[in-house]
Amino acid sequence: MAYLDHAASTPMLPEAVAAVCAVMARPGNASSLHAAGRQARRTVEESREALAAALGGRPSEVLFTGGGTESDNLAVKGIFWARQDGGVARPRVLASAVEHHAVLDAVEWLVAHEGAEVTWLEADALGRVHPEVLEAALGDDVALVTVMWANNEVGTVQPVVALAEVAHRFGVPFHTDAVQAVGQLPVDFASSGVDALTLTGHKFGGPLGVGALLLGRDVACTPLLHGGGQERDVRSGTFDTPAVAGLAAAATLAVERQPVVARNLAALRDDLVRRVRAAIPDAVYNGDPVDRLPGNAHFSFPGCEGDSLLLLLDARGVEVSTGSACSSGVARPSHVLVAMGQDPETARSSLRFSLGHSSTVDDVDALLDALPSVVDRARRVPVR
Amino acid sequence: MRLLAALSGGVDSAVAAALAVDAGHDVTGVHLALSSSPAALRSGSRGCCSREDARDAGRVADVLGIPFYVWDLAERFRADVIDDFVAEYAAGRTPNPCLRCNEKIKFTAVLDRALALGFDGVVTGHHAALSDGVLTRSVDEAKDQSYVLAVLTPEQLASTVLPLGGLRKDEVRALARERGLGVADKADSHDICFIADGDTAGFLRSALGPAPGPVVDALTGAVVGTHDGAYAFTVGQRRGLALTVPAGDGRPRYVLSVTPVTRTVTVGPASALDICSLVTGPPVWSSPRPLPLRCSVQLRAHGMVHDCFVTAASGPLAGWQLALDTPARGVAPGQTAVLYDGPTVLGSATLVSTHP
Numbered sequence: 001m002a003y004l005d006h007a008a009s010t011p012m013l014p015e016a017v018a019a020v021c022a023v024m025a026r027p028g029n030a031s032s033l034h035a036a037g038r039q040a041r042r043t044v045e046e047s048r049e050a051l052a053a054a055l056g057g058r059p060s061e062v063l064f065t066g067g068g069t070e071s072d073n074l075a076v077k078g079i080f081w082a083r084q085d086g087g088v089a090r091p092r093v094l095a096s097a098v099e100h101h102a103v104l105d106a107v108e109w110l111v112a113h114e115g116a117e118v119t120w121l122e123a124d125a126l127g128r129v130h131p132e133v134l135e136a137a138l139g140d141d142v143a144l145v146t147v148m149w150a151n152n153e154v155g156t157v158q159p160v161v162a163l164a165e166v167a168h169r170f171g172v173p174f175h176t177d178a179v180q181a182v183g184q185l186p187v188d189f190a191s192s193g194v195d196a197l198t199l200t201g202h203k204f205g206g207p208l209g210v211g212a213l214l215l216g217r218d219v220a221c222t223p224l225l226h227g228g229g230q231e232r233d234v235r236s237g238t239f240d241t242p243a244v245a246g247l248a249a250a251a252t253l254a255v256e257r258q259p260v261v262a263r264n265l266a267a268l269r270d271d272l273v274r275r276v277r278a279a280i281p282d283a284v285y286n287g288d289p290v291d292r293l294p295g296n297a298h299f300s301f302p303g304c305e306g307d308s309l310l311l312l313l314d315a316r317g318v319e320v321s322t323g324s325a326c327s328s329g330v331a332r333p334s335h336v337l338v339a340m341g342q343d344p345e346t347a348r349s350s351l352r353f354s355l356g357h358s359s360t361v362d363d364v365d366a367l368l369d370a371l372p373s374v375v376d377r378a379r380r381v382p383v384r
Numbered sequence: 385m386r387l388l389a390a391l392s393g394g395v396d397s398a399v400a401a402a403l404a405v406d407a408g409h410d411v412t413g414v415h416l417a418l419s420s421s422p423a424a425l426r427s428g429s430r431g432c433c434s435r436e437d438a439r440d441a442g443r444v445a446d447v448l449g450i451p452f453y454v455w456d457l458a459e460r461f462r463a464d465v466i467d468d469f470v471a472e473y474a475a476g477r478t479p480n481p482c483l484r485c486n487e488k489i490k491f492t493a494v495l496d497r498a499l500a501l502g503f504d505g506v507v508t509g510h511h512a513a514l515s516d517g518v519l520t521r522s523v524d525e526a527k528d529q530s531y532v533l534a535v536l537t538p539e540q541l542a543s544t545v546l547p548l549g550g551l552r553k554d555e556v557r558a559l560a561r562e563r564g565l566g567v568a569d570k571a572d573s574h575d576i577c578f579i580a581d582g583d584t585a586g587f588l589r590s591a592l593g594p595a596p597g598p599v600v601d602a603l604t605g606a607v608v609g610t611h612d613g614a615y616a617f618t619v620g621q622r623r624g625l626a627l628t629v630p631a632g633d634g635r636p637r638y639v640l641s642v643t644p645v646t647r648t649v650t651v652g653p654a655s656a657l658d659i660c661s662l663v664t665g666p667p668v669w670s671s672p673r674p675l676p677l678r679c680s681v682q683l684r685a686h687g688m689v690h691d692c693f694v695t696a697a698s699g700p701l702a703g704w705q706l707a708l709d710t711p712a713r714g715v716a717p718g719q720t721a722v723l724y725d726g727p728t729v730l731g732s733a734t735l736v737s738t739h740p
Contacts, residue, residue: 308501311412311453332456381500382493 002366006356013205020246047248056188068200082220097339127156149178154287155296183254206250210243393437396509464488477718505543513549534732597647620714658711664733
């Protein structure tokens with residue numbers, strides 16, 4: 001089995017598994033006042049400090065959540081709502097056209113239900129959002145800007161620092177979905193200048209179902225979940241102590257190993273790209289060839305449907321993705337590729353190969369063993 | 385064989401796939417997403433391809449331990465089935481969308497893709513039997529679906545596996561329970577899947593808009609009422625006519641014909657619905673026979689079977705001329721005539737005209 005879908009979820013690091021298991025065996029609600037509660041609270045707070053240290057934030061800036069989707073929703077909706085207070089009308093949200101659905105759909109919900117207006121920031125053919133585009137769209141009616149750190153489909157890294165700077169010149173808070181970036185790129189919350197940053201555990205070797213929103217101390221955010229007032233009153237709910245411990249253990253290791261992992265992944269990825277191009281000369285390499293996630297390779301295979309390629313590779317034990325997974329499993333042409341100017345047919349011919357900490361050259365060999373005959377076969381499938 | 389199993393999320397396709405696995409085939413499951421905006425949950429026996437159905441299909445694949453994918457054929461389904469359905473009604477004909485779906489989606493789009501992907505054929509949960517390329521009725525007469533499969537060509541049948549033809553529905557459900565398939569007791573689907581509320585006239589009205597016209601008595605030629613759209617009426621229909629002039633003989637009147645050009649709905653007594661002679665368009669033979677031919681014919685799904693004599697119709701369509709031994713009632717152009725020799729399907733053709 002060759003697993004080339006680390007961008008969907010990467011295996012947990014053994015140290016993170018151990019951290020989860022150790023805490024899971026202990027009782028206690030971190031909000032309780034007795035000894036067991038104090039023990040749980042200590043675990044949560046040590047995890048918070050570890051995560052903050054790994055990502056260049058302060059402990060008070062770490063809000064634990066149920067994962068990337070929750071963090072994105074909390075940032076987009078919460079900051080939008082908070083920015084409507086004080087009698088100033090700020091209906092506009094600026095979001096890049098290549099965001100993950102957790103941001104896209106949260107923005108569209110605000111438009112449909114909360115009177116928000118959206119300006120989609122266009123991306124260039126490589127998937128990059130230019131600071132000039134953001135600057136032209138900004139104004140005093142803007143509630144927030146949200147642009148992802150690195151794209152989950154084509155791997156393009158955004159000029160987040162420059163974009164955040166532009167937003168701040170207009171006094172507008174800046175959120176970034178850094179789900180794909182942590183562990184693959186250097187991510188430092190404080191020096192990046194962003195006001196809110198989404199991360200999730202299972203993309204860098206932590207558990208599924210736990211993530212965090214790093215939220216600057218002076219950034220107002222209205223809660224989605226009301227209750228016990230945990231996490232600065234912004235995210236109520238009993239702490240998932242084992243998950244938080246696993247998240248912190250994974251983040252610490254992933255960030256510590258990031259320079260080495262990134263170098264190795266980039267070398268393996270470059271080898272994969274070179275061999276795919278040699279095997280399938282008309283394959284189109286999508287995304288930014290330089291500023292991209294080290295583990296990401298994304299291709300269009302003209303004349304094929306991504307669905308067919310995936311099925312045929314799966315039958316050969318090679319696990320890849322056509323883009324981002326969707327709940328109903330129905331494949332639509334990727335909005336990311338369409339935003340980059342591809343026609344829907346080319347967009348449907350795409351596959352993402354994503355490498356992670358457990359990838360080896362054997363995985364790439366298995367892919368290249370199967371790919372030529374699979375592409376050949378897929379080209380015979382009638383386009384629907 | 386490497387087989388592609390079409391999994392609707394219902395019990396029949398689940399058991400069909402299970403039997404194919406048992407027979408030693410290498411089976412891969414696909415669920416066809418036919419709606420571009422699927423509802424989250426299924427409501428009773430109506431509606432189709434909800435997310436719940438996709439989940440049920442996926443769970444069947446889990447239990448059988450086979451790969452599973454969802455294929456989005458919503459655009460094809462809209463063009464080939466829904467738009468065709470509306471256009472046929474607009475032209476005054478009475479189509480069968482399930483038959484069209486089998487012809488255009490399940491056994492063209494899916495089979496073509498399956499073969500191109502390297503599969504040897506498809507396996508479906510239709511209640512019909514197929515052996516050495518000969519299609520026959522299910523042993524469960526009430527559930528028999530051979531009628532809607534009669535549009536398949538011998539080439540399509542050669543790449544098709546129908547494991548359920550020898551099983552009654554209760555036996556299918558029992559097999560599903562035995563295997564721990566969660567869909568064992570799921571309600572059967574009927575009605576037209578893309579008209580979730582069952583209101584066909586309302587669906588056509590919203591698709592075609594109002595088109596009022598006269599209702600004319602066939603015997604007197606008098607206008608006896610008006611209607612909002614001729615497409616809402618099919619031959620043999622009695623309900624919903626709202627006639628303002630009572631019939632001379634005081635007996636109920638039925639729709640005899642629909643003429644879209646003049647928006648005229650013609651009504652008359654039940655006796656005028658009797659049809660003894662039919663002409664079809666070009667046939668699809670599943671088990672070819674020479675003409676002339678004595679056999680039987682079925683004119684709608686779960687409809688009556690009439691003994692008949694088939695000759696070649698004159699004219700450019702090269703269709704059949706069917707002479708029925710006993711009259712059929714309420715038969716409309718657009719319906720499909722399926723010829724049977726006993727339980728064996730011989731072929732099918734679309735009716736182009738009907739005569740007393």
